[in-house]
Amino acid sequence: MDYCGPNYPMLYCPCPYDDIVCVGAWSCYDIEMVTNDFMATYDTDGDSGITYGDSLNDDHLEIIMSACDADSNGIVGKCEAFDCIVMAENMWRDEYCPESEHVFCELPYDDSECLSCPNEWTCEDIDNMTNDFWATFDNNGDG
Numbered sequence: 396m397d398y399c400g401p402n403y404p405m406l407y408c409p410c411p412y413d414d415i416v417c418v419g420a421w422s423c424y425d426i427e428m429v430t431n432d433f434m435a436t437y438d439t440d441g442d443s444g445i446t447y448g449d450s451l452n453d454d455h456l457e458i459i460m461s462a463c464d465a466d467s468n469g470i471v472g473k474c475e476a477f478d479c480i481v482m483a484e485n486m487w488r489d490e491y492c493p494e495s496e497h498v499f500c501e502l503p504y505d506d507s508e509c510l511s512c513p514n515e516w517t518c519e520d521i522d523n524m525t526n527d528f529w530a531t532f533d534n535n536g537d538g
């Protein structure tokens with residue numbers, strides 16, 4: 396390697412190991428991978444949610460539901476699974492790695508994937524339903 400002289404900019408490398416202080420602790424990246432595996436393994440019917448329709452042992456399903464179904468709609472979606480695994484990682488750190496800080500991970504998925512509900516109504520749906528409603532019940536057509 397050639398020496399480029401003292402005025403040559405120094406290379407600075409951030410330590411890539413900073414936020415992992417315990418062997419076996421998961422980073423946000425690991426958690427994303429685990430979430431993907433988790434969904435691939437447990438979403439047996441491939442509808443992007445873990446529900447009682449998936450062929451899982453009931454006891455396991457109940458634990459997953461009670462721990463991870465944040466909005467209690469009976470479906471554990473990928474985003475709920477991700478949050479749930481972050482929570483599990485922090486529980487693990489409390490137990491096995493108390494000197495480390497909790498991990499906070501932003502959802503790695505497209506927001507709309509996490510925020511929309513499969514059967515939610517759009518404004519257009521509501522508008523249509525309102526029109527139907529009036530058409531049905533406003534018998535004398537006076538609005």
Ligand SMILES: [Ca+2]
Pocket residue numbers: 437438439440441442443444445446448449
């Ligand atoms: Ca499913």
Ligand SMILES: [Ca+2]
Pocket residue numbers: 464465466467468469470471472475
């Ligand atoms: Ca849910």
